[in-house]
Amino acid sequence: MPDPARRNDRSRLAILDAARQLLAETRYADLTIEAIAARAGVGKQTIYRWWRGKGAVILDALVDAAANADLALPDTGDLHTDLRAVMRATVAEFADPRLSATTRALTIETLADDDLAGQVRDRLLRPQLDAVQDRLRSGQAAGQIRADVDLGQAVELLFGPLYHRWLLRTGPLTDAYADGIVELAMTAIGQPGGTETPGGSSIVKTVP
């Protein structure tokens, strides 16, 4: 209902900044709309006017922060290596208390609000997952992945275990774990007789 043309951009940015700061420095329970407003030097109404709630603000804060990030994966030609890099980067994000707290917060909101969940998926997650999928596609084109593999499934085969371990704390979330999953996943989706170095963290792969 309010007119976006008349929106005060200074307030908008102050709010997103405040949200990010508070996420980093306090526990999620202390991240209240009131605290964000106070930190941003803004009236509560200005938040409620433009966002549906806490979750929407966090989402925007993250989308805003991720806006100028380059999501494209490196393409060294060696798919194995490239995947290991993204997976390790993801592990690092989960390990960073600041980023983890943010993800945790957004996940909580997501679980309680279907609308928000869709937005998080489309605006935050999809681009990241798509970037990985793109790399897989180029690998598939290069014959490193079987032609019949559903790349969407492949992406989830990679990231699913990471999220699982993060969410459910079933074990330590380390680079070694990430490497292991990459290994398994590559075995699953790679060419059968393949370029795999069984059980190894090989970097050099020779096509005979």
Added chain:
Amino acid sequence: MPDPARRNDRSRLAILDAARQLLAETRYADLTIEAIAARAGVGKQTIYRWWRGKGAVILDALVDAAANADLALPDTGDLHTDLRAVMRATVAEFADPRLSATTRALTIETLADDDLAGQVRDRLLRPQLDAVQDRLRSGQAAGQIRADVDLGQAVELLFGPLYHRWLLRTGPLTDAYADGIVELAMTAIGQPGGTETPGGSSIVKTVP
């Protein structure tokens, strides 16, 4: 501090029942300690006396409900089939709005409380994952899984994608999806020349 011997079991059960009911019939935001107490016909203090908070009650409610369930997987000898069964069952649980709501609620609490997260892992999740791991172990013993595969990783390779899709709504959570993941995972962990089930992956597999 309180004496467990003098605990009123009727109150305990009423509280767990009330929690389950409310989880099933209202949105998570309406699941308050006060609502549980009111529904159970119990004083708030009786809840706070025995549980640390909402999350602990939900956990107990679920553990209590799952207490007499047989977690052991069927062992038909055909690992592929057996895994497909658990995975489809898991998909069905996520599809059931009641169970899904419960899982959602507990996940929220888990994300905000590390203590609780540990308990959920140990008392609720671990038994289920261990059951799967046990079946994998017997498969490994039967030579259907490579000896060098880490079974813990294998379990997460299976369930990770399911949780990923449930949590992040990246796509429909169907039996077909579960089957696809089983296929991929079996390719990853199975014997290279493979003891594949005919109806499985479209890759041609010949028994020499």
Added chain:
Amino acid sequence: MPDPARRNDRSRLAILDAARQLLAETRYADLTIEAIAARAGVGKQTIYRWWRGKGAVILDALVDAAANADLALPDTGDLHTDLRAVMRATVAEFADPRLSATTRALTIETLADDDLAGQVRDRLLRPQLDAVQDRLRSGQAAGQIRADVDLGQAVELLFGPLYHRWLLRTGPLTDAYADGIVELAMTAIGQPGGTETPGGSSIVKTVP
């Protein structure tokens, strides 16, 4: 600061009209500046530019409405009758829910704002009370009121009880009550042996 010459009279009248309408149809708590502006189809600033606040608007609305009323009391020669007429008219005003609501609203504002109180007194009340005082003066000239009576006090002796009963709800505010007060007041201020009207006080009065 603003230039009265450039004032938009259409807005001015729309605002006063809106104020009167809202006073008539809603409870006082709903009479907000915002509501007045909306009803008048006017920006809030246009109100704040020309008035100090809600009270000032109401006052102007009333002064504006009362502008072309003839306040002068009838002078039939019979003071008793004439006073009874004004007093009954006042009672009628208090009885009229619309007028009473207006008076109530203005009184509230008056109690919280001394400046406004002075303005209400001078611009709204004084003219009315002066009109009565004028009639008393002519009565005094005609010998119907003792020469030593302070006419200002006399006016308040008449209207004070009416306001008292309206403000404090100490009893029904009827014509009979008004008549009774007139009776008493005339006894207080009239000539001792008295030019009483037959229908008046029940005390036997004999013209010697």
Added chain:
Amino acid sequence: MPDPARRNDRSRLAILDAARQLLAETRYADLTIEAIAARAGVGKQTIYRWWRGKGAVILDALVDAAANADLALPDTGDLHTDLRAVMRATVAEFADPRLSATTRALTIETLADDDLAGQVRDRLLRPQLDAVQDRLRSGQAAGQIRADVDLGQAVELLFGPLYHRWLLRTGPLTDAYADGIVELAMTAIGQPGGTETPGGSSIVKTVP
């Protein structure tokens, strides 16, 4: 709905005290429920649980303060003197900024809430007015007031002008004014040939 038996009296008194303090030291606009709660060291809900709003709290604060006051007028036998005393006392109350602020606040609330108005009338005003009326009755019994005078009207003839002047600021509210009103009122209600000292502030009155 809440159970008065379980009411915390310490909180009750702290709230009434806080209300009185704030009335005395701040302007009425600053007398918010929140301020009262903060000053009293009490949760807002504790106020809303027991009172309908700000007005009700103020009323109780006043009733509580006036609880152990002796309202009965002195009866020196000289009605004139006794009335002059109450009237002057009333003038003094209106002159006292603290008491006047309180009265003003309560009057505002009263004007916006009929329920409250009734309670103010019955619990606060009536006792005071009745005390005066009682004195008048004894005066009537002693023959100082005409037998046919309605004492309720007489009371309002006395206090009406005082309230009028306080409410509408039609002039200074002084002892002299009070005396003048008493004079006029006594002329109105006293015995015709009476014990009055016509324009005077006589103290000695002899019954011939």
Added chain:
DNA sequence: GGCTAACCGAGACGGTACGTCGGGTCTTATG
């Protein structure tokens, strides 16, 4: 069988945040 300590239901309490409302100021585009 009586005593007494603890639990129990109920719900009042001091708090904190909620989401809304209106006040009064500022900004923008229109006439």
Added chain:
DNA sequence: CATAAGACCCGACGTACCGTCTCGGTTAGCC
């Protein structure tokens, strides 16, 4: 430059729950 529109900062509103506390009234277990 006044205006209509309405975004803005602010602060109070009245509500909802939190987790603690206080109150009688049961229990339950030990004398």
